[in-house]
Amino acid sequence: MARHWAIIIGINQYQSLQPLMFAQQDALELRNFFVDEVGWESDACCLITDRATSPDQAPIPTKAALEAQIQAVCDQLTADDTLWFFFSGYGTTEADADYLLPVDGDPARIAETGLSLETLLKQLKATPTEKLLVALDINRSQAALPNQRLGLHSQELARNLGIPLLLSCRPQQFSQESLAVHHGFFTMALLEAMRFHGCLTLVQLSDYVADRVPQLCQHHLRPEQQPVAVIPDEAKYLLVIPAESVARLPLTQAAAASTETTLATLSPQPTLAGQTSPRESSDGERLAIAADPERDSQGSEDEFEDEDIEAGSGWQRWALVAAALLLLGVFIRNQTVFMGNAPETIDSVSEGAGENASGDPLFPEGTGNEANLPPLEQAQVAIAETRYQDALTWLEQIPTAERDQTYGALLQQAQAGVAQAGRDSQAQLAEAQRQLQPLSAAPFAAAIAQAEQVPADDPNYAQAEALIERWGQVILDLAEAEAAAGDFDAAILTAQQIAEGRSDLYSLAQERIANFQQRKVNQDVLKQAQERLVPNQPQTFRDSIDLVMPISPEYPEYAIAQDRVARWSEDILAIARTRAARGDLQGAIAAAMLVPEQAAVYGQAQEQLQQWQAQSEASQ
Known part of the structure; x- marks a missing residue:
C-alpha cells in the first residue's frame, strides 16, 4: 500500500547564529496539518526541530542526526510512495554550492558542518519513488551569510535531476514573516493552499503560493518576496494531497463545489509526453523550463529567475485537470477490475509480505485478544479500545465490494475519534511547547555580566564581545517571543535585562521596550473597543x-x-x-x-x- 512520507525540519535556536522566530512553528504546523487534518500516518511524518514537541520526536537536528534520519526514511520508500521534504531555517552558499545549516552549523566551516543540497537532492533522487517535492525556506535576513546567489545552485540541481522544488523567494530577496500570523509567509501560503483552496497538484500549489505570498507582504508592509518553482513536466500534476483526504479538509465553498462538480462530471484526460498542456498554451513555457535542455545549457542567472512563480497565474484553472487525474488514478489503481484480470490470491503472496523492509508488521498490533479476526472485526475491537488510527488502518484492508453500512458506521466513528485525538494532542503539544520555552532571560544576563569582566587587552576579549552580542540578541529574541504570545509585561521585563553599559544593545533594547509598551496600549484599546x-x-x-x-x-x-x-x-x-x-x-x-x-x-x-x-x- 502506498504511503505518504514527510521529512519536516524547522530550526529556531542555532548554536552559532542569531535565533529565528517561526521556523520551528512552521514545521510543527505543517506536520500537524499532514497528520491531524490530511490523515497521514504519524510515524511516516518525521518532525525534526530544535525543541522537543512530542515524545517520539527525532533527536536535536545536528548534521549527524539529520543525515541519519533522512537516510532512515529514504531506506523505507517504495515506488508508490510520496515524499515531502520541508526545511525552514538558515541556508547559505559556498563556492557557488548551496547548503542547509543544521543546529550545529558553523558559518566558518560551511562545507564541513552544513548539509549539501547537491548530496541531499541526489540522495532523494536515488530512492525508488519519483513522487517527490522539496520545499525550502532558507533565505534569512538575520544571517550575516553569503546570500546573493542562494538558491541558484538548488534550482539548477532540481532541473537536472527532475525533482520538483519550491523556494520561498528569489536569491536576492529574504523570507518574510510576521508576529501577527506567527508564521513565515511562504509556509502560511502553503497551508492555505492545501487546507482551504483545494490545491491538490503541484501546479495548483505553486500558482497559489505565487499569488498569495506577495499579497501577504503587501498587507503586512514587508519587502517584496516572490517564490520560485522548478517543476518538471512529468510532475506538474503530482498530487500533493491524496484524493481520499480531500473530504477531511475545511475547503472554502467555492473550492469544495469545484472539486465535487469536476469529480462528478469529468472523465480522465491525461497529458501525453510531448503534448502542450493548457497552461503552456496560455502562459508560455514557464513551468516547462526544467524539461528544456536548450535552456539548461544557457547557464545564466536569468534563466533561473524566469522560473519565478508569477502573481495572478490562475491556479484555479487546474481544478478541472486535477479532478480528471484523480479519476485516472482510480482507474489505474483498479485496472484489474476494469480489464477483467483476476487479482492475485492471498496464497500467491510471498512469505514476509506482512512486513516492511525493516521487518516490522504492516498491520497494527492490538492487545492480543483479536488475533485471527477479519479486518472488520479488528476495526471494531480497535474502536472499542480507542485505537482509532489502527481502526482506520484495518478498515482500509476491506475490499471495496464488501464495504457495507457497518463499514460506513465504523469509518465515521474512527474518523471522529482520530479528529478528536488530534485536537487533544494539539492542545497537549501546545502546553508542552509552552512549558519548554525559556522562562527567564536572567541566565543570559548573568553570562553577559561575567563576560564583561574580560579586559580589553586580554587575548580572549574579541571572543567575549562576540558572545556578549550573541547573548544579548538571545535576550531580545526571547522578549520578542513573549510579545508574540501577547505577554507584553513579560517582554518588557525581559528586554530590561540588557544593561545600560552596552550602548548598541541597550539602545536596541530601549527601542523594543517602547515598542512593547505601545503594543500593550494597542492591545488594551482593541479590548476596550470590543467591550463597547x-x-x-x-x-x-x-x-x-x-x-x-x-x-x-x-x-x-x-x-x-x-x-x-x-x-x-x-x-x-x-x-x-x-x-x-x-x-x-x-x-x-x-x-x-x-x-x-x-x-x-x-x-x-x-x-x-x-x-x-x-x-x-x-x-x-
Whole structure:
C-alpha cells in the first residue's frame, strides 16, 4: 500500500547564529496539518526541530542526526510512495554550492558542518519513488551569510535531476514573516493552499503560493518576496494531497463545489509526453523550463529567475485537470477490475509480505485478544479500545465490494475519534511547547555580566564581545517571543535585562521596550473597543471604530484594527438596512450616517442614504 512520507525540519535556536522566530512553528504546523487534518500516518511524518514537541520526536537536528534520519526514511520508500521534504531555517552558499545549516552549523566551516543540497537532492533522487517535492525556506535576513546567489545552485540541481522544488523567494530577496500570523509567509501560503483552496497538484500549489505570498507582504508592509518553482513536466500534476483526504479538509465553498462538480462530471484526460498542456498554451513555457535542455545549457542567472512563480497565474484553472487525474488514478489503481484480470490470491503472496523492509508488521498490533479476526472485526475491537488510527488502518484492508453500512458506521466513528485525538494532542503539544520555552532571560544576563569582566587587552576579549552580542540578541529574541504570545509585561521585563553599559544593545533594547509598551496600549484599546459594542446600537460600533483608528501602521495590531473597522462598518450598514426594511427610515438614515469614510462600504452606505432620504421626503 502506498504511503505518504514527510521529512519536516524547522530550526529556531542555532548554536552559532542569531535565533529565528517561526521556523520551528512552521514545521510543527505543517506536520500537524499532514497528520491531524490530511490523515497521514504519524510515524511516516518525521518532525525534526530544535525543541522537543512530542515524545517520539527525532533527536536535536545536528548534521549527524539529520543525515541519519533522512537516510532512515529514504531506506523505507517504495515506488508508490510520496515524499515531502520541508526545511525552514538558515541556508547559505559556498563556492557557488548551496547548503542547509543544521543546529550545529558553523558559518566558518560551511562545507564541513552544513548539509549539501547537491548530496541531499541526489540522495532523494536515488530512492525508488519519483513522487517527490522539496520545499525550502532558507533565505534569512538575520544571517550575516553569503546570500546573493542562494538558491541558484538548488534550482539548477532540481532541473537536472527532475525533482520538483519550491523556494520561498528569489536569491536576492529574504523570507518574510510576521508576529501577527506567527508564521513565515511562504509556509502560511502553503497551508492555505492545501487546507482551504483545494490545491491538490503541484501546479495548483505553486500558482497559489505565487499569488498569495506577495499579497501577504503587501498587507503586512514587508519587502517584496516572490517564490520560485522548478517543476518538471512529468510532475506538474503530482498530487500533493491524496484524493481520499480531500473530504477531511475545511475547503472554502467555492473550492469544495469545484472539486465535487469536476469529480462528478469529468472523465480522465491525461497529458501525453510531448503534448502542450493548457497552461503552456496560455502562459508560455514557464513551468516547462526544467524539461528544456536548450535552456539548461544557457547557464545564466536569468534563466533561473524566469522560473519565478508569477502573481495572478490562475491556479484555479487546474481544478478541472486535477479532478480528471484523480479519476485516472482510480482507474489505474483498479485496472484489474476494469480489464477483467483476476487479482492475485492471498496464497500467491510471498512469505514476509506482512512486513516492511525493516521487518516490522504492516498491520497494527492490538492487545492480543483479536488475533485471527477479519479486518472488520479488528476495526471494531480497535474502536472499542480507542485505537482509532489502527481502526482506520484495518478498515482500509476491506475490499471495496464488501464495504457495507457497518463499514460506513465504523469509518465515521474512527474518523471522529482520530479528529478528536488530534485536537487533544494539539492542545497537549501546545502546553508542552509552552512549558519548554525559556522562562527567564536572567541566565543570559548573568553570562553577559561575567563576560564583561574580560579586559580589553586580554587575548580572549574579541571572543567575549562576540558572545556578549550573541547573548544579548538571545535576550531580545526571547522578549520578542513573549510579545508574540501577547505577554507584553513579560517582554518588557525581559528586554530590561540588557544593561545600560552596552550602548548598541541597550539602545536596541530601549527601542523594543517602547515598542512593547505601545503594543500593550494597542492591545488594551482593541479590548476596550470590543467591550463597547452593543447589538443593534450603531453608535457603539462607531465609537469603537473611532477608538481603534489611531493605531499606527507600524504595529502588528494595525492589521487587526483595520479588519475590525471594516467588519464593524459592515455591521452598521446592516443595522441601517434592517431598520429600513422595517419602515424606520429615519433610524436607517441615522445609522448609515455613522459609516466612516475610510470604510470599504462607505460608498454603499451613501447610496442607501440617498435612497432612504428620497423615500422619507416623498412620504411627507
